[in-house]
Amino acid sequence: MTVTKEAPPAAPVTELKVRKASTRKRLVPYWLLLPGILWLVVFFALPLVYQASTSVQTGSLEKGFEVTWHFQTYWDALKDYYPQFIRSLLYAGTATLLCLLLGYPLAYLIAFKAGRWRNVVLVLVIAPFFTSFLIRTLAWKTILADGGAVVDVLNTLHILDVTSWLGWTESNRVLATPMAVVCGLTYNFLPFMILPLYTSLERIDGRLHEAAGDLYATPATTFRKVTFPLSMPGVVSGTLLTFIPASGDYVNAELLGSTDTKMVGSVIQTQFLRVLDYPTAAALSFILMAVVLIMVTVYIRRSGTEDLV
Amino acid sequence: MTQQQTEGGDVRLTGISKTYGSFKAVKPLDLTVPQGSFFALLGASGCGKTTTLRMIAGLEEATTGTISLGGRDITDLPPYKRPVNTVFQSYALFPHLDITENVAFGLRRRGIKSVKKQVDDMLELVQLGDFAKRKPHQLSGGQQQRVAVARALINHPQVLLLDEPLGALDLKLRRQMQLELKRIQTEVGITFIHVTHDQEEAMTMADTVAVMNGGRVEQLGAPADLYENPKTTFVANFLGTSNLIEGEIVSAGTDIVVAAGGGKLRLPTERCSAPTANGGKLLLGVRPEKISLAHADDADAIADGRNRVTGRIVDSSFIGVSTQYVVESPAGKALQVYEQNVERRAGLRAGAEVVLHWNPAHTFGLDAAQDIDAGVETVEDAA
Numbered sequence: 001m002t003v004t005k006e007a008p009p010a011a012p013v014t015e016l017k018v019r020k021a022s023t024r025k026r027l028v029p030y031w032l033l034l035p036g037i038l039w040l041v042v043f044f045a046l047p048l049v050y051q052a053s054t055s056v057q058t059g060s061l062e063k064g065f066e067v068t069w070h071f072q073t074y075w076d077a078l079k080d081y082y083p084q085f086i087r088s089l090l091y092a093g094t095a096t097l098l099c100l101l102l103g104y105p106l107a108y109l110i111a112f113k114a115g116r117w118r119n120v121v122l123v124l125v126i127a128p129f130f131t132s133f134l135i136r137t138l139a140w141k142t143i144l145a146d147g148g149a150v151v152d153v154l155n156t157l158h159i160l161d162v163t164s165w166l167g168w169t170e171s172n173r174v175l176a177t178p179m180a181v182v183c184g185l186t187y188n189f190l191p192f193m194i195l196p197l198y199t200s201l202e203r204i205d206g207r208l209h210e211a212a213g214d215l216y217a218t219p220a221t222t223f224r225k226v227t228f229p230l231s232m233p234g235v236v237s238g239t240l241l242t243f244i245p246a247s248g249d250y251v252n253a254e255l256l257g258s259t260d261t262k263m264v265g266s267v268i269q270t271q272f273l274r275v276l277d278y279p280t281a282a283a284l285s286f287i288l289m290a291v292v293l294i295m296v297t298v299y300i301r302r303s304g305t306e307d308l309v
Numbered sequence: 310m311t312q313q314q315t316e317g318g319d320v321r322l323t324g325i326s327k328t329y330g331s332f333k334a335v336k337p338l339d340l341t342v343p344q345g346s347f348f349a350l351l352g353a354s355g356c357g358k359t360t361t362l363r364m365i366a367g368l369e370e371a372t373t374g375t376i377s378l379g380g381r382d383i384t385d386l387p388p389y390k391r392p393v394n395t396v397f398q399s400y401a402l403f404p405h406l407d408i409t410e411n412v413a414f415g416l417r418r419r420g421i422k423s424v425k426k427q428v429d430d431m432l433e434l435v436q437l438g439d440f441a442k443r444k445p446h447q448l449s450g451g452q453q454q455r456v457a458v459a460r461a462l463i464n465h466p467q468v469l470l471l472d473e474p475l476g477a478l479d480l481k482l483r484r485q486m487q488l489e490l491k492r493i494q495t496e497v498g499i500t501f502i503h504v505t506h507d508q509e510e511a512m513t514m515a516d517t518v519a520v521m522n523g524g525r526v527e528q529l530g531a532p533a534d535l536y537e538n539p540k541t542t543f544v545a546n547f548l549g550t551s552n553l554i555e556g557e558i559v560s561a562g563t564d565i566v567v568a569a570g571g572g573k574l575r576l577p578t579e580r581c582s583a584p585t586a587n588g589g590k591l592l593l594g595v596r597p598e599k600i601s602l603a604h605a606d607d608a609d610a611i612a613d614g615r616n617r618v619t620g621r622i623v624d625s626s627f628i629g630v631s632t633q634y635v636v637e638s639p640a641g642k643a644l645q646v647y648e649q650n651v652e653r654r655a656g657l658r659a660g661a662e663v664v665l666h667w668n669p670a671h672t673f674g675l676d677a678a679q680d681i682d683a684g685v686e687t688v689e690d691a692a
Contacts, residue, residue, distance in 0.1 A: 207397055214367075216419050218389055221418060226405075
């Protein structure tokens with residue numbers, strides 16, 4: 001009897017508790033997002049806004065800069081530095097293509113043929129990361145040095161004659177030529193190509209290869225019609241992970257190249273840190289960002305991998 | 310089937326075997342699958358049935374022996390040059406292609422340009438006409454299975470290989486697909502070789518069943534023949550359930566008389582696959598549904614000439630159409646009896662003293678030198 005009397009007032013309390021709990025549950029995703037969002041706001045969004053405003057300022061270091069909505073800076077920057085832009089995209093594109101050509105067979109081997117060596121090979125792919133980027137690039141300076149073994153061999157085989165004729169190298173030098181920069185870029189970004197390629201190849205069900213063979217596809221056709229299309233997500237993310245940072249890179253161009261091989265990254269760095277022309281540097285950064293964004297969007301649209309990812 | 314054998318499209322395996330390191334997955338075996346037949350390779354997992362199928366497909370290289378198809382040696386041909394197609398266990402549909410392109414894959418690889426008509430017809434045959442533009446992941450398991458069948462059949466292979474194609478489906482859908490596959494096979498008349506661990510599936514679908522165990526074919530025959538006349542304890546236990554009673558041969562003539570469990574049981578000599586010397590041991594087998602049960606008090610009413618065993622019911626379970634009894638007797642600790650539920654038999658409950666009786670003609674004899682429990686557990690695993 002007493003129980004039935006006490007029950008009604010108890011009901012709203014539990015209801016309230018339930019409602020509170022469900023509200024809390026609904027908020028969980030936002031709480032989990034918070035650290036990431038804070039990080040992005042402080043270290044990405046705010047600097048971006050700051051740089052955007054810098055790019056439309058005029059003035060000088062002595063007198064100070066102020067926002068004058070001077071969009072002319074963009075046009076001037078593009079006019080003055082378009083060779084570096086083109087060069088950047090060209091070098092980054094070449095390096096990306098080379099990474100793909102070098103990385104695909106290796107990723108294929110790791111995914112399908114390495115057997116129990118798979119993890120060892122994967123560690124070897126990542127191993128260079130244990131040394132600083134800068135030191136590794138400096139090492140390439142030694143490797144490609146004038147009179148070094150590489151140059152000697154290429155010279156003896158008359159390969160340098162060909163590459164010089166193509167304009168990739170100059171007379172007997174490799175260092176301080178476009179080839180050296182592209183080699184450095186290729187080397188430094190190769191793991192970023194291999195790892196996504198490996199992941200997407202490794203996910204392919206081996207029975208699909210058997211099914212293709214069973215349906216009269218030769219091994220070559222199986223690769224063309226089944227393996228490669230199914231590895232497209234890896235190809236897309238690998239090329240993006242290579243191309244985007246490579247197009248903004250300046251270390252390789254600085255250490256392995258010459259003034260004739262300057263990439264837009266070097267220009268931005270020089271404008272910011274040596275010439276101290278902040279508006280031009282900021283404008284260059286935004287142009288680069290826009291160009292890369294447009295290229296990437298077109299690329300993803302055209303590769304049509306949305307429903308494979 | 311006999312008239313089809315003359316057409317010469319038979320699959321012939323001669324001394325075929327497969328060894329992985331020191332493990333013999335398939336021991337040298339000879340097998341002939343007549344053209345146009347629905348042939349089942351039946352066995353528990355790891356018995357070598359899938360390996361045998363993969364060797365026919367060319368996905369696995371035979372360690373020894375030859376495979377020929379219609380008189381042509383195909384042992385060394387790569388899979389893409391063999392006139393056979395496979396329906397894989399997991400279907401292995403190409404996820405990046407729609408259903409039309411999946412089905413057209415084989416045709417396109419052989420350079421056929423106008424595939425639309427054939428693909429449409431094939432999708433109609435498997436009743437998937439409306440799904441042509443979908444991707445495999447948008448289809449249910451049963452639909453994917455039918456796409457896999459269509460993708461293989463459209464190439465008009467000489468032999469269609471089916472690797473447990475119904476394994477991933479639930480029971481009801483599986484039964485439905487069994488009938489469907491049987492219908493398609495009759496319609497197209499292609500040789501089907503079907504690998505399965507489900508004895509019921511093998512028996513419903515196939516003309517001929519080869520029961521495999523430990524890398525060997527234990528017995529081969531029509532389903533009814535295998536069921537009625539198992540030659541080994543493995544087949545007796547793996548295909549359905551058998552009561553196996555150990556006994557000693559007393560006399561042998563047109564009937565063999567065996568002393569077992571304190572009584573005498575008879576069986577026709579032609580149904581015995583073991584040596585029949587007097588004094589020799591023999592395993593007597595009888596299927597549970599062939600046995601009738603009588604209460605011990607009504608034992609007088611049993612007709613003369615029937616085999617009798619007395620015992621006590623230890624367990625009974627009602628399963629609708631029939632009741633299954635487990636009877637303990639001197640002849641065997643757990644004899645199984647299935648009685649149709651035609652009338653209510655109130656006296657037959659656990660603890661009741663009963664007489665089991667059956668027609669001696671329904672008894673078969675097996676060599677007592679075998680493991681009496683061979684194939685028993687495997688059947689429970691599979692179910």
